[in-house]
Amino acid sequence: MDTNFDKKIFIENFKHNCNRIKIKNFVKGETVTTYIEKRNQICFVLSGEVDLIRYDFNGNKTIIGHFVDNDVFGEVFYPANTNNELFVTARKNSEILFYTYDSLFTKCRRNCDFHKELTNSLSELFLDQIVSLNLRIELLTKRNIREKLLAYFEILTKGSIRKTFTLPYSYTDLADFLSIDRSAMMRELKLLADEGFIKKNGSKITLLY
Amino acid sequence: MDTNFDKKIFIENFKHNCNRIKIKNFVKGETVTTYIEKRNQICFVLSGEVDLIRYDFNGNKTIIGHFVDNDVFGEVFYPANTNNELFVTARKNSEILFYTYDSLFTKCRRNCDFHKELTNSLSELFLDQIVSLNLRIELLTKRNIREKLLAYFEILTKGSIRKTFTLPYSYTDLADFLSIDRSAMMRELKLLADEGFIKKNGSKITLLY
DNA sequence: AAAAAACTGTTGCAATTGCAACAAAAATGA
């Protein structure tokens, strides 16, 4: 995230008591919110990590989204028609800011500083969100497991010279994130290792190409 | 798209000659822009339809995105690291507004009306874009061809009582959009018809459930 | 109006992926 968005301003303004804002802490595993009913709130990750989860009728779990520092989420970003039950759970202990709105783009009557700052920041936050959603689509449109894995590794090593990294997910979760079967993914990882493309040691992976 | 964004204001302001804006017309099949180099521009669809296309090294074409009235696109929305050549082509004759920026979130020195309007509208445009990207992710995370098709049909019939619709894509393009093999998709459509879930007549489909 | 190009519908076969199951290892928590 390379926005200029300053979370200190949020918290500062919270102390000034804009009544539309609430900050809550969640422990790992706790449900942060659901997308089942309209809540008219935007959620910001102040710290920690949360996942947007979907279970389908076969019991398949999919990690639809994964949100970290300064990411925004909430039912307002989600198309209304999907008849899935989506919910957000904390992957780590997390601090979440909830901003409740009547109409997102009208100014609050108090014209509080927070709200001004929010309006200015929204575009930037949204833009960042678009970029990361596009990155996700880039992954999901890959045609097979191998390409999904390699594209994901590409992201993890992006910008760094080192070709070794530790996966931020468990393998179970990684499969759910890439929307593929775990055992098929493990098999493909083994193939990638056997064919000399990667070296794999637990959750530490080195790219050899 | 249910924004309050008013494209007339854009065009009006164009006449007032903000030098950051250009409007161009493209005929079907023409390349609108590429995401290969940094162009510092946001593109708006004023009319028509354009596709964001990726070809992978196997020659597979994927329709990464599809943009219609009031949608925004451009390389600024795309993660920098993907080493694919992405380009946008006109699916229909289209009218595209290009907005060139130095820094997206600083005001242009002239402080022209267009720019004010833009700043105010950006959040809304971006929010809409997020929603449609999430819808796309919803599709792409479905675990098999059948579920992708049914989820896509769901979108097409959303809001309407009628369960009959004409596909807005050719079958070839639909497969590229869902990131699946065309012949496998045709086979699945046939199965869906044989099993009585849909009725299919050319590009006209009726849901029977 | 004829020729060329693109799209549809279909199939056999091969490759990939998903499913189920289980033992071993690691992480969690009581």
Add this chain to the structure above:
DNA sequence: TCATTTTTGTTGCAATTGCAACAGTTTTTT
């Protein structure tokens, strides 16, 4: 610390998907 739960690594088998190919249809271009 010990018991329980979760994750990892693996495999055989079945189901799904992709690939290649081709004939017929429709659309586009000349």
